[in-house]
Amino acid sequence: MFHLRTCATKLRPLTASQTVKTFSQNRPAAARTFGQIRCYTAPVAAEPFLSGTSSNYVEEMYYAWLENPKSVHKSWDIFFRNTNAGAPPGTAYQSPLPLSMGALSAAARAQPLVGTQTNVDKLVEDHLAVQSLIRAYQIRGHHVAQLDPLGILDADLDSSVPADIVSSTDKLGFYGLDESDLDKVFQLPTTTFIGGQESALPLREIIRRLENAYCQHIGVEFMFINDLEQCQWIRRKFETPGVMQFTNEEKRTLLARLVRSTRFEEFLQRKWSSEKRFGLEGCEVLIPALKTIIDKSSENGVDQVIMGMPHRGRLNVLANVIRKELEQIFCQFDSKLEAADEGSGDVKYHLGMYHRRINRVTDRNITLSLVANPSHLEAADPVVMGKTKAEQFYCGDTEGKKVMAILLHGDAAFAGQGIVYETFHLSDLPSYTTHGTVHVVVNNQIGFTTDPRMARSSPYPTDVARVVNAPIFHVNSDDPEAVMYVCKVAAEWRNTFHKDVVVDLVCYRRNGHNEMDEPMFTQPLMYKQIRKQKPVLQKYAELLVAQGVVNQPEYEEEISKYDKICEEAFARSKDEKILHIKHWLDSPWPGFFTLDGQPRSMTCPSTGLEEEVLTHIGSVASSVPVENFTIHGGLSRILKTRGELVKNRTVDWALAEYMAFGSLLKEGIHIRLSGQDVERGTFSHRHHVLHDQNVDKKTCIPMNHLWPNQAPYTVCNSSLSEYGVLGFELGFAMASPNALVLWEAQFGDFHNTAQCIIDQFICPGQAKWVRQNGIVLLLPHGMEGMGPEHSSARPERFLQMCNDDPDVLPNLQEDNFDISQLYDCNWVVVNCSTPGNFFHSAPHSPDFSPGPFGTVETQLGILSLLCQSCQGGEAGPPPHLSQGQI
Numbered sequence: 001m002f003h004l005r006t007c008a009t010k011l012r013p014l015t016a017s018q019t020v021k022t023f024s025q026n027r028p029a030a031a032r033t034f035g036q037i038r039c040y041t042a043p044v045a046a047e048p049f050l051s052g053t054s055s056n057y058v059e060e061m062y063y064a065w066l067e068n069p070k071s072v073h074k075s076w077d078i079f080f081r082n083t084n085a086g087a088p089p090g091t092a093y094q095s096p097l098p099l100s101m102g103a104l105s106a107a108a109r110a111q112p113l114v115g116t117q118t119n120v121d122k123l124v125e126d127h128l129a130v131q132s133l134i135r136a137y138q139i140r141g142h143h144v145a146q147l148d149p150l151g152i153l154d155a156d157l158d159s160s161v162p163a164d165i166v167s168s169t170d171k172l173g174f175y176g177l178d179e180s181d182l183d184k185v186f187q188l189p190t191t192t193f194i195g196g197q198e199s200a201l202p203l204r205e206i207i208r209r210l211e212n213a214y215c216q217h218i219g220v221e222f223m224f225i226n227d228l229e230q231c232q233w234i235r236r237k238f239e240t241p242g243v244m245q246f247t248n249e250e251k252r253t254l255l256a257r258l259v260r261s262t263r264f265e266e267f268l269q270r271k272w273s274s275e276k277r278f279g280l281e282g283c284e285v286l287i288p289a290l291k292t293i294i295d296k297s298s299e300n301g302v303d304q305v306i307m308g309m310p311h312r313g314r315l316n317v318l319a320n321v322i323r324k325e326l327e328q329i330f331c332q333f334d335s336k337l338e339a340a341d342e343g344s345g346d347v348k349y350h351l352g353m354y355h356r357r358i359n360r361v362t363d364r365n366i367t368l369s370l371v372a373n374p375s376h377l378e379a380a381d382p383v384v385m386g387k388t389k390a391e392q393f394y395c396g397d398t399e400g401k402k403v404m405a406i407l408l409h410g411d412a413a414f415a416g417q418g419i420v421y422e423t424f425h426l427s428d429l430p431s432y433t434t435h436g437t438v439h440v441v442v443n444n445q446i447g448f449t450t451d452p453r454m455a456r457s458s459p460y461p462t463d464v465a466r467v468v469n470a471p472i473f474h475v476n477s478d479d480p481e482a483v484m485y486v487c488k489v490a491a492e493w494r495n496t497f498h499k500d501v502v503v504d505l506v507c508y509r510r511n512g513h514n515e516m517d518e519p520m521f522t523q524p525l526m527y528k529q530i531r532k533q534k535p536v537l538q539k540y541a542e543l544l545v546a547q548g549v550v551n552q553p554e555y556e557e558e559i560s561k562y563d564k565i566c567e568e569a570f571a572r573s574k575d576e577k578i579l580h581i582k583h584w585l586d587s588p589w590p591g592f593f594t595l596d597g598q599p600r601s602m603t604c605p606s607t608g609l610e611e612e613v614l615t616h617i618g619s620v621a622s623s624v625p626v627e628n629f630t631i632h633g634g635l636s637r638i639l640k641t642r643g644e645l646v647k648n649r650t651v652d653w654a655l656a657e658y659m660a661f662g663s664l665l666k667e668g669i670h671i672r673l674s675g676q677d678v679e680r681g682t683f684s685h686r687h688h689v690l691h692d693q694n695v696d697k698k699t700c701i702p703m704n705h706l707w708p709n710q711a712p713y714t715v716c717n718s719s720l721s722e723y724g725v726l727g728f729e730l731g732f733a734m735a736s737p738n739a740l741v742l743w744e745a746q747f748g749d750f751h752n753t754a755q756c757i758i759d760q761f762i763c764p765g766q767a768k769w770v771r772q773n774g775i776v777l778l779l780p781h782g783m784e785g786m787g788p789e790h791s792s793a794r795p796e797r798f799l800q801m802c803n804d805d806p807d808v809l810p811n812l813q814e815d816n817f818d819i820s821q822l823y824d825c826n827w828v829v830v831n832c833s834t835p836g837n838f839f840h841s842a843p844h845s846p847d848f849s850p851g852p853f854g855t856v857e858t859q860l861g862i863l864s865l866l867c868q869s870c871q872g873g874e875a876g877p878p879p880h881l882s883q884g885q886i
Contacts, residue, residue: 061076061080062080065077065080066123066124069081069120081120084119084120084123125176126176126177126181126184126186127186127187129175129176129177130175130177130186130203130206131189131191132164132175133164133166133175133206133207133210134188134189134191134192134194134206134210135191135223136162136164136165137165137210137211137213137214137215138191138192138214138222138223138235139223140162140164140165141165141210141211141213141214141215141219141220142156142214142219142220142221142474143156143158143161143162143165143219143459144161144162144165144167144215145214145215145216145217145218145219145474145476146215146216146217146476147217147219147474147475147476147506148445148476148506149476149477149478149506149507149508149533149536150445150508150526150529150530150533151529152525152526152529153445153452153526155219155443155445155460155474155504155506156459156460157452157453157459158459165215166207169182177203181203182202182203182204182207183202183203183204184202184203185200185201185202185203186200186201186202186203186206187199187200188200188201188206191231191232191235192235192239193235193236193239193240194206194209194210194213194239194240194241196240196241196242209239209241213238213239214238216482217475217476217479217482218238218473218474218475218476218482218485218486219473219474219475220234220238220471220472220473220474221460221462221466221471221472221473221474222234222471222472224466224469225469225471226469227469230469230471230497230499233493233496233497234471234489234493237489237492238489244481244482244485246481246484246485248549250484251481251544251547251549252544252549252550253361254288254480254481254484254540255537255540255541255544255550255555255558256558257287257288257291257320258284258285258287258288258480258536258537258540259537259558259559259562260287260320260562261280261284261285261286261287261288261316261320261537262284262535262536262537263559263562263563263566264315264316264319264320264562264566265279265280265281265284265316267563267566267570268315269515271330271333271570272333273515274515274516275333275515276347276349276514276515276516277315277348277349277514277515278311278312278313278314278315278349278514278515279312279313279315279316279510279511279515280312280313280316281509281510281511281535282444282507282508282509282510282511282530283313283442283444283477283505283507283508283509284535284536284537285477285478285480285483285505285507285536286313286316286317286408286440286442286477286505287316287317287320287321288480288483288484289440289483289484289487289503289505290307290317290321290406290440290487291320291321292484292487292488292491293406293438293440293487293490293491294321294359294366294368294406295359295361295362296487296488296491296492296495297404297491297494297495298359298361298362298364298366299361299362300401300491300492300495301401301402301495302366302401302402302403302404302495303364303365303366303367303402303403304366304367304368304369304391304402304403304404305366305367305368305369305403305404305405305406306369306371306384306387306388306391306403306404306405306406307321307322307368307369307370307371307384307405307406307407307408308370308371308373308380308381308383308384308405308406308407308408309370309373309380309407309408309409310373310377310378310408310409310410310413311347311349311350311373311375311377312410312442312444312509313408313442314349314350314351314370314373315329315348315349317370317408318351318353318370321368322353322355322368322370323355323357323368324353324355325569326565326566326569326570326573327569327570327572327573327576328573328576328583329348330569330570330573331573331574331576332348332351333348334573334574334576345768346372346768346769350372350373350374350375350768351372351584351769352369352370352371352372352373352584352585352586352769353368353369353370353584353585353586354367354368354369354370354585354586354587354588355367355368355369356368369387369586369587370586371383371384371387371586371587371731372584372586372768372769372771374760374761374768376756376760377409377410377413377417378409378413378414378417378419378420378423379419379727379756379757379760379761380727381407381419381420381423381724381727382419382422382423382426382723382724382725382726382727382728382730382731383727383728383730383731383734383757383761384405384407384731385405385423385426385427385432385434385437385727385728385731386727386728386729386730386731386732386733386734387587387731387732387734387735388403388404388405388434388437388731389432389433389434389728389731389732390731390732390733390734390735390736390739391403391735392434392435393732394735394736399435399498400433400434400435400436400498401435401495403434404434404435404436404437404438404494405434405437405438406437406438406439406440407437407438407439407440408439408440408441408442409439409440409441409442410441410442410443410444410447411441411442411443411444411445411446411447411452411461411504412446412447412448412450412452412455412456412461413447414441414461414462414464415455415456415458415461415462415463415464416447416455416456418723419723419724419727419756420464421464421467422719422721422723422724422725423724423727423728424464424465424467424468424470424500425467425468425719425721425724426718426719426721426724426725426728427468427499427500428468428499429718429719430716431674431714431716431718432716432718432719432725432728435498436493436494436497436498436499436500436501437494437500437501438490438491438494438500438501438503439465439470439500439501439502439503440502440503440505441461441462441502441503441504441505442505442507443461443504443505443506443507444507444508444509445506445507445508445526446509446519446523446526448513449513449519449521449522449523451522451523460472460474460504461504462474462502462504465500465502468499468500469499470499470500470501470502471493471501471502472501472502472504473486473489473490473501473502473503473504474504474506475503475504475505475506476506477505477506477507477536478507478536478539480536480540483505486503487503490503508526508530508533509530510530510533541555584769584770585769585770585771586734586769586771587734587735587771587772589736589737589772591737592737592772603816603819604818604819604822607839607840607842609659609663613662613663613666614646614659615646616706617658617659617662617663617706618642618643618645618646618651618655618658618659619643619646620662620702620703620705620706621639621642621646621655621658621659621662621702621703622639622640622641622642622643622645622646623639623643623702624639624690624700624702625700625702625705626700626705629690629692629698629700630692630693630694631690631691631692631693632691632693635687635690638687639687642654642655651835651836651839652685652835653685653835653838654681654685654686654687655835656835656836656838656839657686657835657838657839658703659839660838660839660842661673661703661713661740661842662703662706664711664740664842665703665706665707665710665711665712665713666706666707666710667711668709668710668711668738669711669738669739669740670711670712670713670714670736670738670739670740671711671713671714671739671740671741671742672714672715672716672729672732672739672740672741672742673688673713673714673715673716673742673744674714674715674716674718674725674728674729674741674742674743674744675717675718675725675742675743675744675745675746675778676717676718676720676725676744676745676746676750677717677746678715678716678717678718678744679715679716679717682746682747682780683780688701688702688703688713688715689701689715690702701713701715703715722745722750722751722753722754723753723754723756723757725743725754726743726751726754726757726758726777727754727757727761729741729742729743729775730757730761730762730773730775733773733774733775734771734772734773737772737774739774740774740776740842741774741775741776742775742776742777742778743775743776743777743778744777744778744779744780745777745778745779745780745793747780747781747786747790748779748780748781748792748793748794749781749789749790749791749792749793749794751777751779751793751794752794758777758801759801762775762827763801763826763827764826765826766826767803767826779793780793781793795829795831798827798829799829801826801827802825802826802827802829803825803826
């Protein structure tokens, strides 16, 4: 129904001809929005109470009557019924009868001039039908969006059109409407913004605007979100008429970025046509998409972005997003380069990078880090999250306003790899949240050779994101402006709500899985179409030339300029004779190493401590350091027992751990202990977090009450995940050498579900990427009647993966032999037999950081074992550790 703010006497739906006649007098022909709807079809004198000053009151009464006819006076009820039934001017109104007893009974019997209850009911039903239609497009419009640039496959793997989407006029019958209703004007609900400044539109225009918002090159999935404010925010971003507008300058910038993305791949293809490079052809729009997210985030205050991605497009991202020197990338293709660093190195499309530069759009400094990744496509997801969390922690960014993560995915891996879900599941946990990640899916619509119809059960590869209420924006990658708009919205969403968001770039893969692969074996029809497909750069350049934004010479000059940059870098790359993997570090520790990459300190101080320090830590460990805090009676007995141990100068396993951690906190070393049930300890021995028995969520961590200026201690129960959480803690440990980061398995053998992190990152990380890390794994195990497969942490597996070189015989007489062995080995395997072992295996000085990887295995059977405390000066450096030995 049209808006009633009017001096009219007729309250009935407008016809299309009336609507057009009213609108067209005062608006330009090219405008897409409508002015306020007015209806002046009868003289004001027809009803004595209608005037310009009473229109607001009449309107309020009318809407109240629409909702409930009994909520207004009987005379108003009769008036509105008569008006809607088409009563002639001056006859709709009937004066109220005098308020006598007889008059009241007469008033009760009063009837409208025309029996029109049926018309009113139809009016209400039609409005409800239109609201349902609008909601149907918001929920399911993405199913009919034109997302596939090839035009051969529906992105949701279903070619049928939902019954409630009005793809033809006969579909109106689903709502009880027909073609004659298309020109009627309907009041718009508050849950849509398609009207712009208008509150009512003809049904035909409502459908047209819904089609434009939800069924073109952008498909929006968001109606599963259970927060009304967030849903309204998304509706406003995609439904408001004319919202997706770009200036000519923005269009030229987009074209220039597409030129760089496309010509970079073409340059590599010309120079190294027989090399694997996992190029970006078919999704060249990824580069301007990432740069748009970074630009918008930088504008909102972000100054560090940490990225993770699989191998496809990595070289292009390194060159055109991170801005790695082109000659450093090109020289990677030279097989004659000699490695200057120890280790094996890795293929060029696995390497990472760390770079700080000026963002040219915002003129602000920004640090970009791309984490190195193995061939396990999604394995780096939790690593990136952990590194992001650590950077936020160390710079005091408690809301994620300064540091953010961007994760890139392939469609097949995003749907198929369980680590994706594990990572999403960490996204809103207090000790793991990074306050929103932007996920970008490069949706090639194929996985190596596997058709998506055989690779997933869900309609989209992105459906896993629905579990955390992350909005999903599907977009046709051959529409660069649509991609840019979606990426802007994604960055704004993350800045506004600090929640995850997914951008699904529906594209294609112009070559096979790599440049040497033949895709026609398995996807002949798809690749016949791809061979005919015009590149997105050519399409967009032709569009801008047709619009007059650029001319052909300007476009060709942009191409020539970038080609020249590549050729000059190629010439310089020939001068590179040595490959420095250190130039590809994703997490440098600038204060930890010298300029030539050697440790600044080659000492190992005594691990012993003064007795008064141990006594002080023990007294705090056996007490409740805050007032008005009620603990469990059983815990009181445990703390009392700890106090007696301290008095007797003995320690059990839990107290040894307490003392080791406390001494590090005193030295300013941050400690983070994470894993399943680590706050109490799986075996009820640790109790690092005390819970008030009378107040919900009131806790105390005594370890944070040891010293006035101590480092913070973080202990956090994780979700029931090993793969994701160990990856997260590995990433956290990458950020700084001045921290002790520990992950404890609930039982030692549970590490096998995190084997990918151990095999691909921890064991070979230094050899492949010269990556330093101090992660410590605590793997409790022992013969405790838990079953044969549940009683061992499999220490033989870790020993087998030690980097022992059979051709190298260490010189036992060289200076600092024992310390150099610690730095040279890929990890240290410790099988603790007493609490003292555990105490001394933890570093107790900032002069000796965990540097290499420490794997600490504890035993269930000795949790209650006692040993004499070690007094100051009693303990020397650790025993000599040769490569591959305990």
